[in-house]
Amino acid sequence: MRIGILGAGQLGQMLALAGYPLGQRFTFLDTTGNPSADIGQTLVDKNNTRLTEFLNQVDVVSYEFEHLPVALVSEIEQHKPVYPSSRALQICQNRGLEKALFTQLAIPTPEYHLVNSLETLQQAVTDLTTKHQKPVVIKTVTEGYDGKGQAVLKNDAKDEVADVWQRIGNRELIVEAFIDFVREVSIIAVRSQAGEVRFYPMAENHHVDGILRYSFAPLPNLNPQLQEQAEGYIQALLNELDYVGVLTLELFQQENGQLMANEMAPRVHNSGHWTQNGSVTSQFENHLRAVAGLPLGSTTATSPTCMVNIIGRAGDAQALLKVKGCHLHLYGKEERAGRKLGHLNLVAETTSELLAQVNQVTKLLPDAPAAKFSFVTKD
Numbered sequence: 001m002r003i004g005i006l007g008a009g010q011l012g013q014m015l016a017l018a019g020y021p022l023g024q025r026f027t028f029l030d031t032t033g034n035p036s037a038d039i040g041q042t043l044v045d046k047n048n049t050r051l052t053e054f055l056n057q058v059d060v061v062s063y064e065f066e067h068l069p070v071a072l073v074s075e076i077e078q079h080k081p082v083y084p085s086s087r088a089l090q091i092c093q094n095r096g097l098e099k100a101l102f103t104q105l106a107i108p109t110p111e112y113h114l115v116n117s118l119e120t121l122q123q124a125v126t127d128l129t130t131k132h133q134k135p136v137v138i139k140t141v142t143e144g145y146d147g148k149g150q151a152v153l154k155n156d157a158k159d160e161v162a163d164v165w166q167r168i169g170n171r172e173l174i175v176e177a178f179i180d181f182v183r184e185v186s187i188i189a190v191r192s193q194a195g196e197v198r199f200y201p202m203a204e205n206h207h208v209d210g211i212l213r214y215s216f217a218p219l220p221n222l223n224p225q226l227q228e229q230a231e232g233y234i235q236a237l238l239n240e241l242d243y244v245g246v247l248t249l250e251l252f253q254q255e256n257g258q259l260m261a262n263e264m265a266p267r268v269h270n271s272g273h274w275t276q277n278g279s280v281t282s283q284f285e286n287h288l289r290a291v292a293g294l295p296l297g298s299t300t301a302t303s304p305t306c307m308v309n310i311i312g313r314a315g316d317a318q319a320l321l322k323v324k325g326c327h328l329h330l331y332g333k334e335e336r337a338g339r340k341l342g343h344l345n346l347v348a349e350t351t352s353e354l355l356a357q358v359n360q361v362t363k364l365l366p367d368a369p370a371a372k373f374s375f376v377t378k379d
């Protein structure tokens with residue numbers, strides 16, 4: 001089967017690596033001029049002139065990032081099946097639509113206001129800081145990722161609100177109550193064309209400055225009811241969207257154990273890279289099975305696994321691969337500050353063994369922050 005992927009970055013590369021053994025072949029459509037997938041065939045199309053050529057080469061289309069024009073995806077749907085659908089894409093790329101869907105499906109999410117002027121921003125900040133006695137998080141409604149286009153305000157001081165409006169405003173913003181979470185988690189699920197659904201065990205995600213650094217799964221201290229609750233939330237989203245493929249839901253876990261949805265992504269996700277070495281079927285393979293109309297594979301975890309992102313500088317592969325249970329996934333990119341160059345997955349038989357391996361790797365990776373997990377008790 002010929003798979004077309006919109007976007008040509010590392011997620012596309014890893015999809016293709018998982019799809020080749022299934023007999024799938026890949027064509028990427030890149031509109032940025034900087035493709036890095038470096039596998040299969042890439043059509044660079046900065047002027048939007050190669051869509052027909054792309055469509056002639058593929059049987060089915062998916063995408064590896066959500067900041068795509070919805071109109072483009074709707075147009076492709078007229079000619080070839082697209083999974084996930086343009087409706088899922090439209091909702092996932094707009095925090096306002098996403099929050100409205102969470103609310104409609106009774107999925108708890110931080111209280112929020114949508115604003116589009118300095119005046120309404122000021123009102124929203126005053127309302128939420130007064131009501132919750134907590135800071136607010138302000139985000140752009142579209143196009144923000146990895147913490148970009150975001151600000152945190154501790155109070156409603158006029159000059160600070162005006163400063164945020166200057167910096168990220170002049171467009172629609174969302175103002176959210178700040179959640180004092182004990183940890184950030186994500187659940188990844190996959191739904192087939194036949195409506196079969198499988199869930200991966202939740203991962204705990206450690207972000208620094210809005211960028212994911214570590215994902216740990218399965219969680220050693222996970223209450224099974226919490227996993228079930230998260231599964232219920234993502235199942236509701238999958239059903240409502242008549243979804244096909246992998247969907248990721250990022251959540252905050254509060255002190256009282258309650259989960260709150262932060263955002264979702266209509267694609268394979270960085271917090272699911274651990275599945276390449278720590279589960280029976282990776283998120284990439286399962287996404288492709290869904291997209292190609294094949295039965296899904298088991299999502300059972302095979303061992304405690306920790307994914308460590310390699311950011312900015314790559315470190316020494318010789319030294320990293322000497323660490324027990326280390327699997328390196330490099331994307332073939334040049335080093336640059338803040339750039340995701342690859343990741344590694346560490347697998348072990350026990351959680352304590354795994355934590356020791358993570359510490360070893362952290363020392364070997366330039367600029368890696370210390371790994372912190374909620375289930376590690378401090379001395």
Ligand code: AMP
Pocket residue numbers: 110137139144145146147148176177178179180184207210250262263
């Ligand atoms: P996002 O782009 O929505 O994933 O936000 C990036 C990061 O900012 C999240 O991973 C959290 O660490 C933090 N964050 C976002 N929204 C909130 C919130 N309402 N309360 C507390 N922290 C947040």
